[in-house]
Amino acid sequence: MGTAISLDGVEKSFGAVPALRNIALRVDEGELFGLIGADGAGKTTLIRILCTLLVADDGKAEVLGLDPVKEYRSIRSRIGYMPGTFSLYEDLSVEENLRFFATVFNTTVEENYELIRDIYSQLEPFRTRRAGKLSGGMKQKLALCCALVHRPDLLLLDEPTTGVDAVSRREFWEMLQRLKKQGITIVVSTPYMDEASLCDRVAFLQEGTLLAVDTPEGVTGLFTAPLFAVRAREKYRLLRELRGFEHALSAYAFGSSVHYADRRRSASAGEIRDHLEKRGLQDIVVEPVRPGIEDTFMALMKQGRGEGDD
């Protein structure tokens, strides 16, 4: 399998503000690759460099085997790009939007209808509705159709699921999986860590630096500390008490419970419960859990910031 994207030592700053620092990564052909990071981590900048809208200050980049600076025209005709805002014409209808994007990419909707059929079929009932009147999920599907209409080899999606409801998000990821089966390489950025596990491989970005690039399983393997899910009646106090515990590596709210990581090689649930009971907390439940992507990311972020514990 060939390489779709390869970056080496890519740097980019806006004035004095560094946006990307020494980025090196490879995306294989046919891969569904996730760029995970909080707002301002550099995801959008990285995607814009890949789709040749920005030029890196330094470092080597290859997209589809082409140089994004010199051969940007060839790259542009072979990629599908969906910017962070659903870049549709809100005053045009669903069908007009799709036909327009087909014509500017020198193709017709019919020519590549196969590729977009299962996405577009959901939009078909609203064919004549103006894009501005669609729900967030619908806009997202239409924008995806528009980015796919010329059958690109590489699909670059910048936060496609931001601001979209949970059901539409799940549907969207199912669509991406199907597109992947068609052989399209997909790079997708997202701030949602639960989406990381849906990718073949993920890259964690923080403040312009790559924290880790690995498969979702590989990423969770980076988390080695004993981890427990702890619940008690007063959640806020629980958090404070856990953070104050002498062996604590970290403690943070995770859904309805608190995830507590221990600094030592091994720790027991009983020991933690005893400590909390001593502190006067009630209804304490402590269970060991397997670290998820989010736990790993939190830990990596902490390391990235150079903090030991808090």
Add this chain to the structure above:
Amino acid sequence: MKNRKGTASSFRGFVKKEFLHIFRDRRSAAILFGMPIIQLLLFGYAIRNEINEVKIAVSDLSHDSLTRAIKSKLLSSGTFVLAGEPESPAAIAPLFAEGEIDEAIIFEPGFGVRLERDRRAEIQVITDGSDPNVSRIITGYTTAAVLDYLRQSSFPPEGKRGVVAEPLMMFNPSLKSVYLFVPGLMAMILMLVSALMTSISITREKESGTMEVLLVSSLKPVQIILGKVVPYFILSFVNVVSIVAIASVVFGVPCRGSYLLLLMESLLFIMTALSLGIFISTMTNSQQVAMMISLGGLLLPTILLSGFIFPVESMPLPLQVISNIIPARWYLEIVRAIMLKGAGISILWQETLVLVVMTGVLVAASVRKFKERLQ
């Protein structure tokens, strides 16, 4: 497989989309088609410089046959309406203050006798200086009427006065203001439609993020710009034709020169305005800013400094210098010359050349500034 149909069809698709934008958005459609007509009717009917029904007070301190004759001569024109005959000049000021009169004339005591004896007599003409334009016109009109009467009668004033100026307004003898407004209005509307609408429509794509997708598409930057410009070019041309037609049919504004030349020069000016619009959109990414620049930086100078409302010659020198860089000034001169004087290209080639150069410079600057990437 992807370039099977070539870029011509993508360009056509782009232009079609632009037309859809224009007709979908009621506001821009209203600006494009309603505004020229409303403006023309407004300027043609409501905002007039010419004088109708000047209310006049005559204080005749002489009461002789001559003053009576001059008075009736003045009133017979129909322009002046007698609004009072105060016995003393002191009563005139309150009449002005109350807005009863626009003008007062005082014949000095013994006017007729003095004129016969000394060949010289005085009339005082008082007008409302708070409206200088109207004052000037009224004064001129009154003077002309009095002189006209004296010349016809047995008191030729030449003896003492030497040469007397006899104003004759060429090309627009009745000083119809609509004749003057039509060319200015054409300049203003073309500026608004072409520059404002293009700059807004390009910056809108930047704001909505669709420009990013267009840049990544197979359209070349030139095609994107041309695609934006073509619809407004066509619509502006439709506007020119409709303004000239309305001006001619409704207001009887003549076009003494060649219609073909008028249309060609208008097309040139549309090009200038469009290139200005494109240039503005290369400077900013926000619709708001584009609109502010277009309105403040283009529309106001077009109205105020082009000679549309205030003659360029009567501006202070610095403003006269500035007016040289305003395209509308040159277009205005061209249109007035063609419509009212019947001038041909042999007279107007300099103004035309100025517009050609301006357009060229703006296009070159825009092409240089238009970015195929983001910043």
